[in-house]
Amino acid sequence: MFKGKDIVSISDLTKEHIDRIFEVARGMIPIAKGEKKSKLLDGYILANLFFEPSTRTRLSFETAMLRLGGSILGFTNPSATSLTKGETLADTIRMIDAYSDVIVIRHPLEGAARLAAEFAEVPVINAGDGAGQHPTQTLLDIFTIVEEFGHVEGLKVTLMGDLRYGRTVHSLAVALSFLGADVHLLSPRSLKMPRHVLREMKSKPEIHEQIDEVIRDTDVFYVTRIQKERFPDPTEYIKVAGSYAITGDTVKKMKKDAIIMHPLPRVNEITPDVDSTLHARYFKQAFYGVPIRMAILALVLGVI
Amino acid sequence: MFKGKDIVSISDLTKEHIDRIFEVARGMIPIAKGEKKSKLLDGYILANLFFEPSTRTRLSFETAMLRLGGSILGFTNPSATSLTKGETLADTIRMIDAYSDVIVIRHPLEGAARLAAEFAEVPVINAGDGAGQHPTQTLLDIFTIVEEFGHVEGLKVTLMGDLRYGRTVHSLAVALSFLGADVHLLSPRSLKMPRHVLREMKSKPEIHEQIDEVIRDTDVFYVTRIQKERFPDPTEYIKVAGSYAITGDTVKKMKKDAIIMHPLPRVNEITPDVDSTLHARYFKQAFYGVPIRMAILALVLGVI
Amino acid sequence: MFKGKDIVSISDLTKEHIDRIFEVARGMIPIAKGEKKSKLLDGYILANLFFEPSTRTRLSFETAMLRLGGSILGFTNPSATSLTKGETLADTIRMIDAYSDVIVIRHPLEGAARLAAEFAEVPVINAGDGAGQHPTQTLLDIFTIVEEFGHVEGLKVTLMGDLRYGRTVHSLAVALSFLGADVHLLSPRSLKMPRHVLREMKSKPEIHEQIDEVIRDTDVFYVTRIQKERFPDPTEYIKVAGSYAITGDTVKKMKKDAIIMHPLPRVNEITPDVDSTLHARYFKQAFYGVPIRMAILALVLGVI
DSSP states (O other), X not given: XXXXXXXXXXXXXXXXXXXXXXHXXXXXXXXXXXXXXXXXXXXXXXXXXXXXXXXXXXXXHHHHHHHTTOEEEEESOGGGSGGGGTOOHHHHXXXXXXXXXXXXXXXXXXXXHHHHHHHOSSOEEEEEETTSOOHHHHHHHHHHHHXXXXXXXXXXXXXXXXXXXXXXXXXXXXXXXXXXXXXXXXXXXXXXXXXXXXXXXXSOOEEESOGGGTTTTOSEEEEOOOOGGXXXXXXXXXXXXXXXXXXXXXXXXXXXXXXXXXXXXXXXXXXXXXXXXXXXXXXXXXXXXXXXXXXHHHHHTTOO | OOTTXXXXXXXXXXXXXXXXXXXXXXXXXXXXXTSSOOOTTTTOEEEEEESSOOHHHHHHHHHHHHHTTOEEEEESOGGGSGGGGTOOHHHHHHHHHHHOSEEEEEESSTTHHHHHXXXXXXXXXXXXXXXXXXXXXXXXXXXXXXXXXXXXXTOEEEEESOTTTOHHHHHHHHHHHHTTOEXXXXXXXXXXXXXXXXXXXXXXXXXXXXXXXXXXXXXXXXXXXXXXXXXXXXXXXXHHHHHTOBOHHXXXXXXXXXXXXXXXXXXXXXXXXXXXXXXXXXXXXXXXXXXXXXXXXXXXXXXX | OOTXXXXXXXXXXXXXXXXXXXXXXXXXXXXXXXXXXXXXXXXXXXXXXXXXXXHHHHHHHHHHHHHTTOEEEEESOGGGSGGGGTOOHHHHHHHHHHHOSEEEEEEXXXXXXXXXXXXXXXXXXXXXXXXXXXXXXXXXXXXXXHHHHSOOTTOEEEEESOTTTOHHHHHHHHHHHHTTOEEEEEOOGGGOOOHHHHHHSSSOOEEESOGGGTTTTOSEEEEOOOOGGGOSSHHHHHHHHHHTOBOHHHHHTXXXXXXXXXXXXXXXXXXXXXXXXXXXXXXXXXXXXXXXXXXXXXXXXXXX
């Protein structure tokens, strides 16, 4: 079902695929924590091709591979590669294909991962391509919800912040709608979810501009960063960013078992006093990136 | 014969050395492909000292080491090293010598690898030093020919493109002449093979300026990139580069079993429609870099 | 005594801690040299967080981890990290904490390592924080002396060169005074040891400006680099640097068994003709960084 499979888009995966990944990931947790040792991927090589920097994603793939006894090679600095000599991506991929057992690629251009998958014989995992997909992020986001609530169906999930440029929320919104969540969207008017995403969703989400409309009955808050660069007027930015921030005060109005997620890095959109509340799940969510990626690596390499 | 040996120049190796490397490399192929696992270099550390970038060479050494169960450390970015504090190469090498079992060095200055070999107690492998040598490239080039034809002697080998600045063709031309190949040189007049290389060759090669003079009876085409920067006049570059490119049309005139090689990366000097012909060997050639480097590592570390 | 312990400052360690580290380090020497293989840290991950470059320190930690069968991840280039997106150090550390078993941190700001230790559950080792501490350097310096003389007490140790800005000599001076060494300080007036260091020392050191005052009866010369940037007038720099350099001529006046140490990299403050004398210990000292760091890693990870 998985051996040799490329993971380029979340839509490459069926419900059965996702269930299987989560089942394997659950078993990986003690190994991810370093409580149990594993040699499952001993002798396998992961090639990490980071054409743009992403420390968190890169390191969690590396941890995943190392925790299973595998090895890593690759690059994180495109200016130090042969690409500066004018080589095509296809040729670079063909080279790496001969040097590794699985390729993880992060690229500034949408479609780069799909192209890589076409030219590589080994499985290719998309770790983010421009405005496109970042499927392992979507998987770890959903996994976090499932681990907390046991299911996604029927949960009220509010995606908030920058829904226009925040890549991770696009595929997450679509995936949540197909899994039966009650999706709510909360953003300033200028940063609304793009229409093409709304069209891809299975059911129409409710749209909000004020956090008060959703604060009392949301089960999952998924917060994203509002970037200063999106606002021509800095005072406008400060006003907007402030009204979509989660603070110790906001938290008090939440349901007792509501959780707060964030793809990280966060800046000011969740204040540090929230970290110690029972609602904060963003660090646990970041940790879940490890078992999810362990599961994916083990499955596409066909050792499980 | 090999334990502790530095590999700085192809001329450090006798015919017996080369035969032995090829014999070991042949046995490494299934391990290089990941079909067989090996722990031959478990516990050994390779230090990769890349004073200038070379992704392909660096990664193929890393793959070679990892496929045999070894570990890697080093740097790829000279500006992030102590060298910016004014340390001499000799002192850097003495430090690395204490931290590793074998050193691979790539340096912009000719002679750097020889210097490194003098100061290091562990074996040093030259991965390219300026206009100087790149012996593992020469070995994998010859290995590719031997694997395809079973021998080098008597084959008509045409080195083409930029023979003046293209480093890899210099030591290759000399080595091929000693191994009994019938070497032909094809280049624009301004990019001819330097005289000192011609003098080092065992027999005098035939020199051409038109591809039609060699296209029909060459066994091995070894293509190199013609760099734009070499031409003061861009239109002159386009004209020249075009007349030394291998295209789908050129290929039709070749002998049925002729092969095309290239040290990669390529830009326009071999068009993509050639990739799927039976003549293309450049990707296979790049792969052979792995078993050749595995063999060299295993031999200089004395584990075989 | 050690499991889970952070090593942020040399003053975190008691005399018993230091003795234990040295005892373990001594046993690590054959493994550090590659003469014996070890799998003591197999399955453990070290995160190397180098917010500023330090090739020597980074590579010696990597060698230490690899020689014990462990794995490494991390970054050496802060501009390629999420930090450029405005993430706090606390958040970065919380992420890395979930991905590794021990953290090594090098940071331009004093106090960064202490902060990291507060936010990480895994042990944190300070590999230099600004003008602050670099405890593993101090340990390897003292270890070198102990390995040569069997003890520190009563030895005449002259710290020389730039005592003002040279970070390593500050904690070394304090540590040596507590271990009973007879510490002498030799520097130009403008680069004298800061008063706060003198106050921390257990006994008052003798202060010199002329090398002739100490050359004949010093047991250990600890030389540091005088940086050009410290002098507004370049001719002043040349004069001063010259009078604090160790040359073949200086060496002739030394005690027969006096040793010369240097944290490296060195530039002109020890001339190359000294390298081959029986007094030179700086390369051996650099090597001792490996067993010392092996011992610390094994101890804080609780496997010994």
